[in-house]
Amino acid sequence: MSETNARIRYEDWEHYAKKRLSKGAFGYVQSGSNQEQTLVKNREAFNDLELVPRVLKDVSNRDLSIKLLNQSLAVPFLLAPVGFQRIVHPDAERASAKSAQKAKVPYIMSTVSSTSIEEVSEIMRDVPHYFQLYWPNDQDVCESFVKRAEKSGFDAIVVTVDTPYLGHREVDLSNGYSPINTGAGIENFLTDPVFQEKYNPNHDLSEAELIDEIKSILFKQDLTWSNIRWLKKITDLPIILKGVMHVDDAKLAVEEGIDGLIVSNHGGRQLDGTQSALKALQTIRQEIGDDIPILVDGGVRGAPDVLKALAIGADAVLIGRPYTYALVDGEAGVDQVLNNFTKDLDTSLAILGVNQVKKIDTSVITNSVNR
Ligand SMILES: Cc1cc2nc3c(=O)[nH]c(=O)nc-3n(C[C@H](O)[C@H](O)[C@H](O)COP(=O)(O)O)c2cc1C
Numbered sequence: 001m002s003e004t005n006a007r008i009r010y011e012d013w014e015h016y017a018k019k020r021l022s023k024g025a026f027g028y029v030q031s032g033s034n035q036e037q038t039l040v041k042n043r044e045a046f047n048d049l050e051l052v053p054r055v056l057k058d059v060s061n062r063d064l065s066i067k068l069l070n071q072s073l074a075v076p077f078l079l080a081p082v083g084f085q086r087i088v089h090p091d092a093e094r095a096s097a098k099s100a101q102k103a104k105v106p107y108i109m110s111t112v113s114s115t116s117i118e119e120v121s122e123i124m125r126d127v128p129h130y131f132q133l134y135w136p137n138d139q140d141v142c143e144s145f146v147k148r149a150e151k152s153g154f155d156a157i158v159v160t161v162d163t164p165y166l167g168h169r170e171v172d173l174s175n176g177y178s179p180i181n182t183g184a185g186i187e188n189f190l191t192d193p194v195f196q197e198k199y200n201p202n203h204d205l206s207e208a209e210l211i212d213e214i215k216s217i218l219f220k221q222d223l224t225w226s227n228i229r230w231l232k233k234i235t236d237l238p239i240i241l242k243g244v245m246h247v248d249d250a251k252l253a254v255e256e257g258i259d260g261l262i263v264s265n266h267g268g269r270q271l272d273g274t275q276s277a278l279k280a281l282q283t284i285r286q287e288i289g290d291d292i293p294i295l296v297d298g299g300v301r302g303a304p305d306v307l308k309a310l311a312i313g314a315d316a317v318l319i320g321r322p323y324t325y326a327l328v329d330g331e332a333g334v335d336q337v338l339n340n341f342t343k344d345l346d347t348s349l350a351i352l353g354v355n356q357v358k359k360i361d362t363s364v365i366t367n368s369v370n371r
C-alpha cells in the first residue's frame with residue numbers, strides 16, 4: 001500500500017480546493033443560490049433512493065458504455081459545463097478536456113470558457129464533446145458560436161434554458177465576487193470574428209470594456225421556443241435542453257423534436273427551493289416514457305449515485321463540482337477524479353449484480369422491490 005494520502009473522497013477535494021483557492025473563487029464554485037435549499041435537496045434525494053443488489057450473477061465481464069445521440073459513450077457520465085475554469089487553474093478547460101479525452105469521458109464545454117471552441121474540439125478529437133450555449137442576446141454572435149462548434153467538430157449543442165438571469169448567489173454577493181470580472185471565461189467572445197466586428201471594430205477596447213460588452217449580451221431574457229425552432233433550422237447538430245425541471249416543459253420539448261434533455265436545477269445555483277433534480281427526473285421519465293434521452297445533474301458524487309440515476313430512467317449523468325475541485329491540481333487532478341469515478345463505477349456495477357450499464361433498470365431500487 002502506498003503511504004501517500006491520495007485524495008479520493010469528494011470532501012477531501014473540496015477541502016483542498018478551499019485551502020488553495022481565494023475565498024471568492026471557492027465560494028463561487030461551492031455555493032448555491034439563496035438559502036441553498038436546493039443544493040441540499042440534490043444530495044438528500046440521492047441519499048433517500050436505495051439500491052437493492054442482485055447476487056449470483058456472473059459479473060466477471062462488464063460493459064460501461066452507453067449509446068447517446070447515435071454515438072457510443074465509453075461511460076455513462078459526462079463532464080458538466082463549468083464556466084470560468086481559469087479561476088481554478090491557469091490551464092482551465094484545456095486541462096479538463098485533455099483529461100476527459102484520455103479517460104474517454106465526454107465533455108460539455110461552457111460558453112464562458114477561457115479556452116476557445118476550436119482548441120477544445122481539437123483536444124477532444126473523437127471523444128464525444130458538446131457545446132453548451134448561453135444564448136447571447138445577439139443573434140449574429142449566437143449563430144457564429146453555433147457554426148464554430150459545428151465546423152470544429154462538436155457533436156451536439158446544449159442550450160442552457162434555466163438562466164435568463166443569474167440566480168441570487170448570496171455567497172458571491174457577500175464576497176463581492178464575479179468570475180467574469182476576473183477576465184476568465186471570455187475567450188469564445190474574444191476569438192469570435194462576428195463579436196469582434198460588431199463590438200470591437202477598431203480593436204481598441206480595454207479588457208474591462210470588452211467584459212462590459214460581453215456582460216451586456218451574455219444572457220437572453222426573452223428566449224422562447226421560437227428561438228429554439230430557429231436554432232434547429234440553422235444547425236444539423238442534435239439539440240439538448242439543459243435545465244428542464246417541469247414535466248410540461250419536457251412534453252413540449254418532445255413535441256418540438258428536441259434531441260435530449262438535461263434535467264437540472266443548475267447544481268442548486270439558479271432558483272432556490274426547487275425540487276431535487278433526481279425527483280424531477282423520476283416524474284419526467286414516468287410521464288414521457290422513452291421518447292427522448294434524459295440526462296440529469298446535481299449532487300452526483302460517486303458511482304452509486306450514477307447507478308441510482310440510471311435506475312430511475314436517466315440515460316447518463318453529469319458531474320460538475322467533483323472535477324472542478326480536482327482541477328485545482330490541473331490535468332493531473334482531473335485525471336485522478338475521472339479514473340476513480342470509472343473504477344468505482346466498474347466495481348459498483350459488479351456488486352449491484354449487473355454486467356452492463358445499459359441493462360440497469362428500476363428493478364434494482366427499493367420502490368420497485370418493496371411492492
Ligand atoms: C463553478 C460552476 C460553473 C458552472 N458554469 C456553468 C455554465 O457555464 N453553464 C451551464 O450550463 N452550467 C454551469 N454550471 C452548472 C453545471 O453544469 C451543473 O449543472 C452543476 O454543476 C451540476 O451539479 P454538481 O456540481 O452538484 O455536480 C456551473 C456549475 C458550477 C459549480
Ligand SMILES: O=C(O)C(=O)c1ccccc1
Nearest residue numbers: 083112166179180266269
Ligand atoms: O455560475 C454559474 O452557474 C454560471 O453558469 C454562470 C454563467 C455566466 C456568468 C456567471 C455564472
